[in-house]
Amino acid sequence: LLPGFFRAYPEVSIDLHLSDASVDLIADGFDAALRIAALPDSSLVARRLCAVTQFVVASPDYLRREGRPTHPRELADRPCLSYAYRARSAV
Numbered sequence: 001l002l003p004g005f006f007r008a009y010p011e012v013s014i015d016l017h018l019s020d021a022s023v024d025l026i027a028d029g030f031d032a033a034l035r036i037a038a039l040p041d042s043s044l045v046a047r048r049l050c051a052v053t054q055f056v057v058a059s060p061d062y063l064r065r066e067g068r069p070t071h072p073r074e075l076a077d078r079p080c081l082s083y084a085y086r087a088r089s090a091v
Contacts, residue, residue, distance in 0.1 A: 025033050037054050056072060066078050
């Protein structure tokens, strides 16, 4: 999306920060943020953009070496990367 945005608006620059840390958007000088998390009550204006779906993916080489898991719990004993931050809303 960004290359098309920059072609349409060449005068705009973006300083992109990617982090799982909870930051104070105002104190840290952010103009906007995208968060994938349960949001606490705040005076900030927030809008849900979309639902986020998690996927389990593997390369063909990984599946040849490690085998195809039949249940996610099998991943606990296999070399893999996982996204650990899973804060969820009550909704």
